[in-house]
Amino acid sequence: MTRRLFTGLAALCSAILCGLAGIPPAAAEEQAFRIGIAPHTSARVIIEQYQPVRRAVEAALGRPVEIVTAPDFTAFARRAVDQDYDIAVTTGHQAQLLREDAGYLPLLTYKSDFRAVVVTAAKGPYRTAASLAGTTVLGLSPSSLVTLWGQHWLADGKLPDIQLRYVSAADSVAQLILAGDASAGFMSRANRAKLAPEVQAQLSTIAESGPMAGRVYMLNGKASALAEPLRKALFAFGETAEGKSYFDVNQLGGYRPVTDEELAAMEPLADEVRRVLKAGK
Known part of the structure; x- marks a missing residue:
């Protein structure tokens, strides 16, 4: 009887522990919202440069936000296609690829020309x-x-x-x-x-070059309900003193909407990225 009772308690404890292991991390600490920035410069500079954006998004969502990047543009595109980012900030040709192939939604871009x-x-x-x-x-x-x-x-x-x-x-x-x-x-x-x-x-x-679609904020389609709140929060950030300083220091000119037409114009270059990804380069 004692042995059966001990065995039953052990099984019950094991089940409880397994159940606890299956609880999402959010129950203890909410998983960070990931903003992926295409690696146009060193990771250190990118993480430092995007801290004002991180703080604005964190305040809007009420959850932790982290800035991440990748070793190169090809790795970044591959990770974005694999749904690694909640927001991907990348140039227009990759933005078009993510829109067409990975279900990302365009949020906005910068006013300054990208050349x-x-x-x-x-x-x-x-x-x-x-x-x-x-x-x-x-x-x-x-x-x-x-x-x-x-x-x-x-x-x-x-x-x-x-x-x-x-x-x-x-x-x-x-x-x-x-x-x-x-x-x-x-x-x-x-x-x-x-x-x-x-x-x-x-x-x-x-x-x-002539002007091209520059860095575009693309929202992962799994978070589509956040599209309008995030768009409003980012535009509001752009009107703050910190936002204006961020634009001035980085010569970005502010935020503006991005059009379907300017992304569609990047399709030939998006197709070149597809070939690179397919070749595994």
Whole structure:
């Protein structure tokens, strides 16, 4: 009898412990809302730069919010497609991919134009597109918008024997060019402006794209009920002193709605990202 009672109690305790293990973490500590930022610069800079946005979203949701990124644009796209982010902030071509292929919803974008630039060392020998023939040129990853634009720019110029090398961030592009390890590199105009003044002074811009759909806030479709509250909260943040300072420091101009038409215009480049993901690069 005693043995049966002990066995029954042990089984009951085991069941209770298993049940406790199955309780969602929210019962003790709510899971953080994840805002994924495409890796346009180093992770340290991204996390620091987006703290005002994190605080605004955290206040609106009343739950913890964390800023995360990825090693490169391809990894970021793959993680976003795999639903790793509650909000993904990425350039228009990946935003279009996430809208069409992964059920994300566009929230808003920035007012400032997004443009890609080709930079070289100001005191170096590479002053024109033709001078880049037979050299190494740097991009951010096979699926970044500035790299895809740059590759088309190189192809349009019919420049022979270009070796394209991928690096992690815009500041790395600048460092390698100034060290003489590459002739030129692609980055966004905004990231060029974020480089240290002494680094900017040593760079020359030899080509610039037209305006393209820049960083777009895309909401995971599983959180669609939050679309309007988050949109309103972010626009309200933009009117605060902290929001205005955030826009000024990062030269973003404020928030604005993003249209279906400007995302649809990015479909050809979104398709290039699909090919990169399919190839497993």
